[in-house]
């Protein structure tokens with residue numbers, strides 16, 4: 075019997091996590107969970123309510139009464155915030171600029187961890203984020219840590235934004251990515267860091283297909299050891 079296999083994909087901003095995670099999940103017929111989208115959706119709601127992102131008690135209160143759903147539609151993965159489609163809005167600059175402040179709140183992380191582990195229960199899952207291999211799915215079968223130069227990452231995200239019609243400025247994007255990495259790496263709870271047993275892949279000069287193949291190879295290796 076096929077057991078519940080988890081694949082954890084972590085790394086700094088715009089290294090290609092969600093793009094490759096989605097493809098790997100499709101190929102393996104696993105579900106894909108974008109944990110960054112969950113933090114982004116909460117951030118959007120907090121900003122809309124005009125709540126201070128550093129007010130932990132207020133942010134947690136909002137989260138506890140917030141429904142965040144990740145769905146698979148014909149037009150791709152959608153993010154539903156209390157039933158409303160916010161897929162594009164959560165990629166806009168104000169959310170990007172504030173999300174790391176919300177993601178560093180310990181009680182917020184605790185609640186997100188609970189929800190993420192619930193989503194991964196009893197089924198094959200590919201999950202991407204910052205602390206999946208270290209905290210959310212510490213027993214994941216395969217752990218991947220993606221990295222890439224900040225220039226390449228800013229360029230990729232900029233092109234992605236242009237294609238999606240999301241306002242974007244290359245230099246600002248680069249600064250924001252660096253700032254977010256800095257906050258994510260230095261927070262007290264579940265900082266962005268490579269799990270000891272994660273495989274690091276530098277995607278700077280790799281195509282999406284090459285990264286996907288690399289991950290699938292690791293999955294194959296894992297499955298062989300399970301026979």
Ligand code: CDP
Nearest residue numbers: 087088109110111113173174177203204205
């Ligand atoms: O796609 P991008 O790399 O820009 O970021 P994301 O994956 O959408 O995550 C947005 C932010 O959420 C990150 O910068 C972190 O502050 C936070 N996050 C986190 O703290 N833990 C996770 N597992 C996923 C995201």
Ligand code: CDP
Nearest residue numbers: 087088089090091092093230234280281282
């Ligand atoms: O999820 P994360 O923030 O790590 O990155 P992403 O949003 O999946 O990827 C950012 C952009 O880089 C997307 O537009 C991808 O098409 C592009 N890209 C990639 O993901 N991997 C490569 N090896 C090359 C380009």
